[in-house]
Every structure is written in structure tokens, then in C-alpha cells.
Amino acid sequence: MDFIDVIKALAEKVSRMKETIQTEEATKTAFVMPFIAALGYDVFNPLEVIPEFIADLGIKKGEKVDYCIQKEGQPIIIVECKHWKEELNVHNSQLHRYFHVCSTRFGILTNGIIYRFYTDLEEPNKMDNKPFWEFDITDMSEAAIAELKKYQKKTFDVDQILSAATELKYTREIKKLLASEFNVPSEHFVRLFAKQIYSGPVTAKVMEQFTPMVKKSIQQHISDLISDRLKSALSNETEAAKKEQEQALENVVAATEAVKVEFTEIEQEGYYIIKSILRVKIDAARLSYRDTTRYLNILLDDTIRKTVCRLHLNGTKKYIGLMDEEGKETRFEIENIDDIYRYTDQLLKTVMRFEGKVEPQEI
Structure with missing residues (x-):
């Protein structure tokens, strides 16, 4: 089975079974362990996937992270799991502590549905406060699945993933900013356009006038883009249908003319x-x-x-x-x-x- 099919099968399982999962341990067993296995790691080999990995913090002993994935004897990913109903934001600091004492570049915080990926892009050996990538396994695009393939055992490469992580982190933040500005344009955003269009001083009254116009223009532009995409898709479908009709006509003509025809x-x-x-x-x-x-x-x-x-x-x-x-x-x-x-x-x-x-x- 291809990787994309494995992930889609797991997504279907998560959607179907989640209401029956009552505990954190059940979440690990039913959702998280199959996810780690899908990446090609042997969850039953303690030399490859270590459960309850000890991550002692100074004088505080006995701290454990749920899973530590190793490759060639070296930790490469730590995974902290929560019950599927739990909100992950309140557990970010816990993974942050574990990351500090583990010699790995990647940490995953998950509830078996949402997966958040962290690394140390901002400061070496210190986990960033924000994940560089996040996805919902029940709603993954093919592009996200292709990105996830980089974490497979057979293709895992730290440098390649870190390079992609930088782009993922900042494009994610840029998209969030754009979504915020498109929904409720900030004063700075509105002023950026007003200064290039309005010839006079950009006063508070001008800003008040331009704010709804900027928002409306953005919405209309997005609508136009969607409309153009739909027209293009419909045009392609029309062309495909035309070719099918032509082929069907050819077949009918050929079948009709084949009657009583002799290849002399x-x-x-x-x-x-x-x-x-x-x-x-x-x-x-x-x-x-x-x-x-x-x-x-x-x-x-x-x-x-x-x-x-x-x-x-x-x-x-x-x-x-x-x-x-x-x-x-x-x-x-x-x-x-x-x-x-x-x-x-x-x-x-x-x-x-x-x-x-x-x-x-x-x-």
C-alpha cells in the first residue's frame, strides 16, 4: 500500500473510532502508534521507538516523554501525546522542557488528530514557542502528505527537513497574517494602500473611508480569482466532453460503416x-x-x-x-x-x- 493510502486509511480510522477512545493511553495505542508505524518505524522495537523515554530535568528526575524515535542509535524525534479531546496549547511548555534535554532537532505534540511539529530555528537547542508545521490528520491535503513523507525512516534527512521547516514556519505565519488582515484590515495595512491612491494627507477621516473599501476590494479580488479558476476548470471539462463526443461519434460512424464492408x-x-x-x-x-x-x-x-x-x-x-x-x-x-x-x-x-x-x- 502506498504511503498516501496508509495515511488516508489511518485518517478514516481516527474519524470513525475517536468517540470510543476514552483515555490518553487508548489514544496512543489506537492513533499515535499507527502513525509512527506509518512512517516506517518499528513501534515494537525498543531500539527504534522508545516508549516512556526518560528526560530528566536537572534535579527533577523521572520526567518521561511518551515516545523517542531513534535512527542508527540516535534520537531524531520526540513525541508527546495527549487524549484526543485535549487542547494542545496548554501542553506546549511540557514538550519545550523535554526538548531542552534531548539531543534531537524535532518534537511532535499531538492528540492523535492534530500534529504540531517543533524545532529550534530561532535559537539552537531551544525549542521554538510556535510549531513550524501543523496538520489535522483527518483533513490532510496531498501536499501535506507529501511533506510528511520526509519524516519516513527511509528518507529522513535532518538538513532537508530543517530547510523545509524554515519555509513552512514563515509561510504559515504569513498566511495567518494575511487571513487576519483580509478579515479585519489593520490601520497599517489600510494606510499602505491609502498612501498610494489618495493624493492628500491620510487623515483619520480618510482612514475611516478607506478601511471598508480595502476590505471590500480584497474580498472582490479573491472572488475574481475563484471565478477565474472555476471558468478555467469548466472550460477544461467542456473540452474533454467535446473530445469524448467526437470519439463517440467516430465509434458510431465506424460501427455503422463496418456493416457490409469488405476489405478487398x-x-x-x-x-x-x-x-x-x-x-x-x-x-x-x-x-x-x-x-x-x-x-x-x-x-x-x-x-x-x-x-x-x-x-x-x-x-x-x-x-x-x-x-x-x-x-x-x-x-x-x-x-x-x-x-x-x-x-x-x-x-x-x-x-x-x-x-x-x-x-x-x-x-
Whole structure:
């Protein structure tokens, strides 16, 4: 099972079972241990995942962190767990103390649903007060799952994670500030726009006038962005539906014309001549035909949109139909089947056009 599927399965389990989990120990067993196992660590190997890891604090002995994950005998992550109903904010200082005495760069505070990741970006060996990353396992995006993969046993790299942690930390804070400003614009934020638009002094009255306008402009801009995204998505869906309809129509036409159609001996000969001509440029296996009551279609990649030519060979007069760039057919009369070779250059150019290649002109 892929990592993304493992995490989604755990998320479904957490959502389904949480109301039955009554204790902190049950939260660890049902939610947190499977999470650690999902990262590839053996939760039953005390050399890899140490439960109740001793983190003595000076004269205060017997302090223990719930789990210490080790790699090659060295602590890499400490995990402090709480009951799933508990608010994590009140337990931040506890993990902070453990982090100070453990030789690890990463700490996780979790209630089995919310996971907060900490490190020491601001001051070496001292855990930052704010997490650099946080997620709800029951509501994870694919991008978040991809970020979580960095903590897997097989890919864990301190330098790589620290580099990502810096960006995660500050983008998270910037997003929070933007959300706050968009919801209730601060005086500084409003003044930033007013000074660039209003020609006179930015007085208290001007600020009072601009504040609701800034908020309204932001909301309208976000609405426009969403609208543009929706239009683009609908356009793509419309184009996909159009292609499906075209293909369905092709299939109906092919099925209809297949009734009472005979792939005659002269058509077979013409088809093999076309394959012989074009195999110098493409794999002959990419060519196919669709026989109709009126002509034989020679196709590239079995699609009517890549019709190489048409052979009209079953009537009194015989023709080869060549296709221009717009798919329009021009017929040329041939006296016998070997006359097809006279149109070698045109056939090759048609195929090269489908391949997106232009043959060099002779000098």
C-alpha cells in the first residue's frame, strides 16, 4: 500500500473510532502508534521507538516523554501525546522542557488528530514557542502528505527537513497574517494602500473611508480569482466532453460503416504500399485502417483526426485522397495501384505534420 493510502486509511480510522477512545493511553495505542508505524518505524522495537523515554530535568528526575524515535542509535524525534479531546496549547511548555534535554532537532505534540511539529530555528537547542508545521490528520491535503513523507525512516534527512521547516514556519505565519488582515484590515495595512491612491494627507477621516473599501476590494479580488479558476476548470471539462463526443461519434460512424464492408484485395495491397512508404519515418505498427463503403481510411495511431490518406479503389476510377492541414481531402486519380508511390513525398509530409516535425526544404 502506498504511503498516501496508509495515511488516508489511518485518517478514516481516527474519524470513525475517536468517540470510543476514552483515555490518553487508548489514544496512543489506537492513533499515535499507527502513525509512527506509518512512517516506517518499528513501534515494537525498543531500539527504534522508545516508549516512556526518560528526560530528566536537572534535579527533577523521572520526567518521561511518551515516545523517542531513534535512527542508527540516535534520537531524531520526540513525541508527546495527549487524549484526543485535549487542547494542545496548554501542553506546549511540557514538550519545550523535554526538548531542552534531548539531543534531537524535532518534537511532535499531538492528540492523535492534530500534529504540531517543533524545532529550534530561532535559537539552537531551544525549542521554538510556535510549531513550524501543523496538520489535522483527518483533513490532510496531498501536499501535506507529501511533506510528511520526509519524516519516513527511509528518507529522513535532518538538513532537508530543517530547510523545509524554515519555509513552512514563515509561510504559515504569513498566511495567518494575511487571513487576519483580509478579515479585519489593520490601520497599517489600510494606510499602505491609502498612501498610494489618495493624493492628500491620510487623515483619520480618510482612514475611516478607506478601511471598508480595502476590505471590500480584497474580498472582490479573491472572488475574481475563484471565478477565474472555476471558468478555467469548466472550460477544461467542456473540452474533454467535446473530445469524448467526437470519439463517440467516430465509434458510431465506424460501427455503422463496418456493416457490409469488405476489405478487398486491392485495398489490402494499397494499405501495405502506404505502410511500406511511411515505415522510413514511423513505426509501421502505428498505422491502421478503417474501411467504409466508399473508401479506405489510413490512420496514424488509430484516430480519425490523424487521417494520412484515403484510398478510393473499388470503383471504375481509382483515386488517392491526400489531406491538407485542415483535414480537407484532395483526390488524385491513379491508373493502377503502384501509382501510389508517386505521392510518397506528400504522404511523408502529412505524417511528419502529425508528429509535430517539419521536413527541411531542399536547397
